[in-house]
Amino acid sequence: MREAIERCLALSRQARGEAGEAQARTLDRLEAALAEAQGYVPLDPEPAAALADSAPLDATLELDPAGYLTAWSDGAQQMFGYAAEEALGQHVLFLYAEDDDDGNIAELFFEHSPGETAARTEVRRRKKNGEIIWVLLDIVLRDEDGEPGGMLVKLSQANQTLSALDKVNLHARIIEDSEQGVLITDAHERIVSINSSFTRITGYTPAESIGQTPDLLRSGVHDAEFRAKVRHAMRGGGPWRGEIVGKRKNGELFPQSVTISAVRDEHGKISHTFSLFSDISVHKDAEARMQRMANYDPLTGLPNLCLLTQLMGQALTETKRSQEHGALLVVEITRVGAISDTLGHEIGNALLCEIGRLFRLSLREGDVLARLDGYKFAIALLHIEKREHAGIVAKKLLAALAQPIALAAHSLQVGAHVGITVYNDDGADVPTLIRYADVAMAKAAQSIESNFIFYSEEMNQRAKEHLRIESELRQALQNNELALFYQPKVSLRSGRIVGAEALLRWRHPLRGLVSPGVFIPVAEETGLILDLGEWVLEEACRQVREWRDANLIMPPIAVNLSARQFDAGLPHRIAVVLERYGVQPDQINLEITESLLVRGTDNVIAIMNQLVAMGMSLALDDFGTGYSSLAYLKKFPISTLKIDRSFVIGLPYEENDCAIARAIVTMAQQLRQEIVAEGVETAEQMSFLRELGCDQLQGYLFSPPVPAIEFATMLREGKRLAFSR
Secondary structure (H helix, E strand, O other): OHHHHHHHHHHHHHHHOOOOHHHHHHHHHHHHHHHHHHOOOOOOHHHHHHHHHHOOOOEEEEEOOOOEEEEEOHHHHHHHOOOHHHHOOOEHHHHOOOOOOOOOOOOOOOOOOOOOEOOOEEEEEEOOOOOEEEEEEEEEEEEEOOEEEEEEEEEEEOOOOOOHHHHHHHHHHHHHHOOOEEEEEEOOOOEEEEOHHHHHHHOOOHHHHOOOOHHHHEOOOOOHHHHHHHHHHHOOOOOEEEEEEEEOOOOOEEEEEEEEEEEEOOOOOEEEEEEEEEEOHHHHHHHHHHHHHHHEOOOOOOEOHHHHHHHHHHHHHHHHHHOOEEEEEEEEEEOHHHHHHHHOHHHHHHHHHHHHHHHHHOOOOOOEEEEOOOOEEEEEEEEEOOOHHHHHHHHHHHHHOOOOEEEOOEEEOOEEEEEEEEEOOOOOOHHHHHHHHHHHHHHHHHOOOOOEEEOOHHHHHHHHHHHHHHHHHHHHHHOOOEEEEEEEEEEOOOOOEEEEEEEEEEEEOOOEEEOHHHHHHHHHHHOHHHHHHHHHHHHHHHHHHHHHHOOOOOOOEEEEOOHHHOOOOHHHHHHHHHHHHOOOHHHEEEEEEHHHHOOOOHHHHHHHHHHHHOOOEEEEEEEOOOOOOHHHHHHOOOOEEEEOHHHHOOOOOOHHHHHHHHHHHHHHHHOOOEEEEEOOOOHHHHHHHHHHOOOEEEOOOOOOOEEHHHHHHHHHHOOOOOOOO
16 A cells, blocks of 8 residues: 555656646645545554454354353454353353344244354444444354264454544545535635536536635525625634525526535645535526426416415505505406307317416516416506506406407407406405406406496405305205295186296295295306206105106196206106106196296207107296297297286386287297296286187285295185276
């Protein structure tokens, strides 16, 4: 070893004469390191021998076949601390650690033939002082006349420490092979050493960097205060960890995670400074992507609800302090769903992106445009002078959608509804403002006067009432609070009851009977109408069966269908209920509204034809109040028209009502359809309708809707309509 180091020193001195000043300094440092390493090599044979004498000896044990010690060497005494007289005669288990309880005694479970040596194993053993050590175990089985005669066990220390020179070499190798860049400077801040990762990350070779200062990597993006913190660490102010933007040899800037520490000599003076750094460009890119995913809508690239909430939260804090105002607009785009269903989702998505672009052009630079979900956008006007200014912006947004949007050879027309809330008048936190704007937007969707509406407290109270009704209506379905009332249909020829309409009633435990006009719209909007519709059909059939079992001949009962119920599975669901109660199809009539017919699809016609084929009759309810069309009266298998009460109430004195009623009756007669007038309350109305040729009436003139037991009584007693002479 000594000769090798001396040869290195000789080569170093030879190179000094051929090197420049910077390289000479590096060679000085190499010689110093070699001289330091020289101090750890046992050059003097006598100290080396003394060191060898002090090294731990290998331990040798002999055991009989049962595992008891028969021989104990000096090495065993040195290794374990037991004298021979303490160990001999003991079972080998006394050297085992207390937690070696797996039942496997390595010295006894020996499967080799006499004379063979088992494979070396590393095991734990306990010294006399209780210390647990790791030893290498070799076992040789002795042979006595062909029979096992015990065994020889050799043990050596397993955890031998590295020599000082080995440590130096190992640490140097670890630094050189590290994935982190290593930069070492001297007390004058000159680079004296780098590793291969430094070159890989920065592009600078040792020849280009040794002798230079770390300013070689300076990017120029950090201010003087930041650089002062780094220099403070380099001058012994304590380790510094952080992120720095560095510059590669090719001029590219890159983020790096850096640790800087100073090294002091035996006198406490700073001799060197080392920096460990990693290129974190990939991590930063991933972090930026994650940040974008968390804060931006992936389709349109606009801020999402999360980022909108952050930006508005900051604006709210400022407006509270400055007493200024801001506004939030929620915009729902109409017809995008229908366009996507017809032309494909790619067109629908492209349309949303184009709408976002048009909205952005209509707004100020400081306004925040975000996409909430589905077809909803939100606009935060962070500062407005007057409440009315938000309305002006709403008009601009609506105007941006007034013209058809050209997209992929298509000319697409959409509309919008806008809800507006103003802070801090309407609310002082973001979730409340968004909720209020949603409420106003929903109100605008129902309005025929304006496509944008400002939120008000009255509107908020209605929204709360809506939620209360929805919650209590769900409970009503579970708590048997619902009932069917029956309003008779009377023949205008015989005066007899010829049918009835089943009408849903809600017996609220606290509020009594709740009007259908209150809870049916809520059920339609929330989807509860599906559950209510199933309940009504089930209860009507159950009641018809009960009447039949009581030997009561019952005329057909009409049940109202919501447009939401009208799907391909409707005929099957009705057939199942009819079969369950043994009710014939002609005992149940179905009433539908014009809103269903204007959908006008072939699927609707097919479903209607299936119902008629089952033997059921279809009636068109509230005729004349919707988008009435003679075309669908001809196409759909409708057997009955019901004149809405709004055309009956003015009879026989309102000229327009009389004309409309006369036209409906005449048309129905030509189409051979039965006519029922709803809401008949006076004898004059009845007489006029009878003279027109109307077939039936339904209204308070004869009877309001009544419970099932009262309707059954009317039938038993043969109650009739009295005609005036």
